[in-house]
Amino acid sequence: MDLLYAHHSHFDLYGNFxxxxxxxxxxxxxxxxxxxxxxxxxxxxxxxxxxxxxxxxYGLLQLARDHHNYQPLAGGYAGKCSLCADVRRHLxxxxxxxxxxxxxxxxxx
Numbered sequence: 001m002d003l004l005y006a007h008h009s010h011f012d013l014y015g016n017f018x019x020x021x022x023x024x025x026x027x028x029x030x031x032x033x034x035x036x037x038x039x040x041x042x043x044x045x046x047x048x049x050x051x052x053x054x055x056x057x058y059g060l061l062q063l064a065r066d067h068h069n070y071q072p073l074a075g076g077y078a079g080k081c082s083l084c085a086d087v088r089r090h091l092x093x094x095x096x097x098x099x100x101x102x103x104x105x106x107x108x109x
Contacts (some may be wrong), residue, residue, distance in 0.1 A: 016081050016101050017036065024109075025100065028047075057080045064087045
């Protein structure tokens with residue numbers, strides 16, 4: 001749940017509300033902040049946020065491997081953040097997840 005309760009947040013010029021936990025992963029659009037907050041209070045999250053909240057980066061790996069042809073790195077990962085970032089870098093190419101914004105984050109990864 002730490003994912004949802006950052007001590008600070010970012011609002012970028014593209015309209016993304018990015019909690020302080022990591023770049024390239026928006027929890028929604030700041031223009032819809034009242035609805036977004038109501039959804040979060042009710043436990044309604046975008047799919048990737050849902051997976052990360054309940055199953056962590058390994059859950060994200062499973063989703064990407066099972067449904068989006070992700071191949072884990074043979075050499076492994078430096079840690080959970082490295083795993084999560086690499087999986088998201090792969091998933092952004094599917095264009096299936098609005099949470100993976102801004103896209104420029106991944107283009108310059």
